[in-house]
């Protein structure tokens with residue numbers, strides 16, 4: 001059925017009030033009605049990155065159009081961070097029940113109602129959704145347009161019947177699950193992060209293809225919720241992380257009953273009656289297992305298709321939109337941020353880049369995208385958090401860099417709560433500057449926060465070991481690690497001589 005289109009005479013939007021931003025001067029020509037808007041900033045994609053730019057600019061009075069073709073909030077809210085963390089929280093409850101006997105509490109067999117678990121996941125998303133909603137952004141003064149945006153020229157974007165001209169554009173279209181050309185994969189009903197949170201029943205046996213953050217977080221959660229789980233990873237799990245820290249995570253996953261095949265490349269997938277057969281090659285030999293469900297967690301693909309990037313002179317590769325250090329594309333009035341650049345991979349990075357771009361647009365503030373102080377966390381249990389330089393990276397520039405560790409097994413709070421796995425690892429320059437920190441252990445994602453401050457502010461081990469922390473807390477483990485820096489100094493004979501000398505003076 002052909003739809004009547006509206007034609008609206010060209011209008012320059014001014015914001016500050018939602019009413020003004022949506023006022024049009026309409027002129028009808030035939031049945032077709034189109035709309036032309038001229039604004040300061042046009043943002044494509046209402047995920048973590050795009051919402052940050054739009055909110056920032058609107059709150060400072062700049063006229064903004066925000067275009068979203070799917071759900072407001074993007075991947076993080078709808079099919080990423082939020083539902084995965086809600087599922088992980090439910091799985092953690094189940095595990096707490098299983099391990100309650102050690103605290104003198106039982107019974108210890110959790111009754112898992114998977115439909116109710118998924119209802120909890122949906123409720124979590126629904127509770128957070130108003131923050132990212134059209135209503136909230138409209139109230140902020142943003143003109144939100146629902147539909148797929150496409151560049152039609154260097155300074156115009158079209159969405160539905162609307163043409164948007166802007167002083168600056170921000171591409172924040174995110175990424176989608178990558179589905180590599182694995183033989184037979186297209187013949188079986190595989191899951192991705194876009195579909196797994198809609199499952200009505202817990203899989204009997206879930207094969208997880210890929211041992212990155214998506215794969216491992218969901219592998220452990222589904223195992224704890226009752227599924228048999230097998231992970232296939234062609235490299236080692238969490239290959240971008242320090243192997244010493246990853247060992248802690250691997251041990252717990254295996255103890256939970258997750259089967260992990262590392263160095264194992266998935267080569268073929270096929271139907272096997274009601275089941276699916278996953279073939280993988282390890283050290284030149286092919287093996288196969290039958291499973292009920294397959295989750296593809298093999299990385300991400302930047303959302304660059306059908307954006308009309310060529311029409312706007314914006315260079316891109318299969319990895320994503322090409323940007324310089326100031327997040328500008330090859331069209332200088334267009335920025336790209338977040339997952340679409342092929343580099344971000346985290347909500348807080350997309351948001352951080354969004355605020356940098358907004359400040360650059362509004363105040364011409366130069367953009368510095370040094371990622372040294374960007375933390376990352378994998379929300380397995382125990383969690384794995386990292387910020388700054390790894391041991392290897394630090395040693396490459398400072399051969400005298402030192403590594404300081406403290407195990408949670410020697411932290412009183414961890415002992416009391418029976419969460420003793422893991423340790424803090426500090427990487428310290430030869431003059432004591434904090435260069436990096438990795439934590440594998442309970443609440444590692446929260447514990448990494450002071451190291452973000454320490455690295456951003458150039459703090460040293462003396463600064464860290466001098467602070468007073470409440471007892472008994474997990475945070476003391478990091479302070480104890482910092483304190484080990486001075487142990488060798490304390491055994492130095494000169495220190496003893498100085499102490500004896502000072503004692504003479506009463």
Ligand SMILES: Cc1cc2nc3c(=O)[nH]c(=O)nc-3n(C[C@H](O)[C@H](O)[C@H](O)COP(=O)(O)OP(=O)(O)OC[C@H]3O[C@@H](n4cnc5c(N)ncnc54)[C@H](O)[C@@H]3O)c2cc1C
Pocket residue numbers: 044045046047048049050067068069070071072073074075076077079080081082084147148149150172173174175193214303306307337338339340344345346347348349350379
């Ligand atoms: C399972 C999973 C768990 C995750 N967990 C975490 C976590 O715990 N912590 C963390 O920091 N990160 C996590 N991430 C990563 C995080 O979700 C992403 O880094 C983040 O969402 C990227 O934000 P973005 O704004 O770049 O893109 P997105 O959030 O993907 O938003 C892009 C938006 O653009 C829209 N769009 C695309 N094309 C067009 C178009 N042509 N016109 C209009 N709109 C368009 C899309 O519909 C989408 O809404 C997770 C990812 C996954 C898959």
Ligand SMILES: NC(=O)c1ccc[n+]([C@@H]2O[C@H](COP(=O)([O-])OP(=O)(O)OC[C@H]3O[C@@H](n4cnc5c(N)ncnc54)[C@H](O)[C@@H]3O)[C@@H](O)[C@H]2O)c1
Pocket residue numbers: 180182209210211212213214215217232233234235236238239264265266267297298299300344345346376377378379
């Ligand atoms: N906690 C978080 O912050 C969080 C959580 C989930 C996802 N994310 C982000 O989402 C993005 C995607 O994560 P992901 O886990 O899908 O991707 P990833 O790239 O981290 O991991 C994919 C893994 O699949 C493996 N692989 C590829 N082909 C294979 C094959 N044929 N057989 C076996 N293994 C194969 C790769 O070696 C790799 O380790 C990342 O950028 C991540 O940062 C972040």
